[in-house]
Amino acid sequence: MKNAATSGSRLSQEQIEQLLYTLQTRFEKNKQRHPAIKWSEVQDRLIAATPEKLQSLFEMEETEGEPDVAWQDSQTGAFAFIDCAPESPKGRRSLCYDPEALESRKEHKPKGSAVGMAAEMGIRILTEEEYQKLQQSGEFDLKTSSWLTTPAEVRSPGGAIFGDRRFGRVFTYHNGAESYYGARGFRGLLLI
Numbered sequence: 545m546k547n548a549a550t551s552g553s554r555l556s557q558e559q560i561e562q563l564l565y566t567l568q569t570r571f572e573k574n575k576q577r578h579p580a581i582k583w584s585e586v587q588d589r590l591i592a593a594t595p596e597k598l599q600s601l602f603e604m605e606e607t608e609g610e611p612d613v614a615w616q617d618s619q620t621g622a623f624a625f626i627d628c629a630p631e632s633p634k635g636r637r638s639l640c641y642d643p644e645a646l647e648s649r650k651e652h653k654p655k656g657s658a659v660g661m662a663a664e665m666g667i668r669i670l671t672e673e674e675y676q677k678l679q680q681s682g683e684f685d686l687k688t689s690s691w692l693t694t695p696a697e698v699r700s701p702g703g704a705i706f707g708d709r710r711f712g713r714v715f716t717y718h719n720g721a722e723s724y725y726g727a728r729g730f731r732g733l734l735l736i
Contacts (some may be wrong), residue, residue: 554599564590567654570612570628577628577681578613585686586613586623589736600666600734601625608663609669609732614678622735626670626678632688632729636661639729641691641704645721658730666730669693672716674733675707679714684731691730692716 549625555563564587571583583634590598604611609627627633640646662669669680671693678684689708698705704721706728707714 555602559602561596563598563605565607567601567611570610574612574628574682578615581613581616581623589623593736596666597734597736598714601736602730603665604617604633604667604734605704609636611734614651614681617735620735625734625736626674627731628678628682630684630686632685632690632727632731634729637688637729638724638726639691640724641694641721642699642724645704649712649722662730662732665732669730670733672705672707675716675731676714678731679707679709682716683709685709688727688729689717689725691728694721 566584567590567709568587590601592681597663599710604627605623608629609631610626610629612628613623614626614628617621625648636658638654639656639658639661640649640654642657646653646657646660653686659670669691675690675692687707692705692707694704698718702720702722703718705716705718707716
């Protein structure tokens with residue numbers, strides 16, 4: 545596993561090894577998310593990953609996202625690591641949708657935006673389709689909600705979309721992009 549730690553990484557070898565152990569444990573515990581994928585294939589990709597990708601995974605873990613492999617891209621072979629925490633990650637809540645929404649708030653600004661934080665972490669917010677696909681592998685956001693990548697036709701007039709699961713169904717809603725709530729965060733995706 546020493547190949548994963550390179551001079552550009554901000555993670556120590558010990559942090560990398562702990563991250564890989566955590567990811568493997570979660571992967572093996574949740575095989576229903578990825579029944580056709582073998583850990584050895586994922587591990588090979590992780591070992592060959594850039595320090596920036598490992599840093600992004602580490603930050604997903606540190607903000608309580610509980611990243612796990614959700615699927616494999618059929619064209620590139622990359623594994624999609626998605627935040628699979630039961631509720632929207634605690635370390636990424638109380639954020640408005642994007643930097644423009646944050647800038648538009650004149651009072652009671654949140655600590656940041658979901659799109660901005662995702663970019664800083666080197667990940668991206670799930671699309672509505674990806675969120676629906678994730679929800680097929682388990683039940684997520686029973687008490688919280690997660691911002692979703694918002695189409696331009698919704699964002700241009702000031703809106704943004706988010707999703708949750710209630711009453712045994714997955715819903716997509718809209719809100720003003722500048723809004724923020726203690727129970728709304730975002731789920732990210734990282735391809736490795």
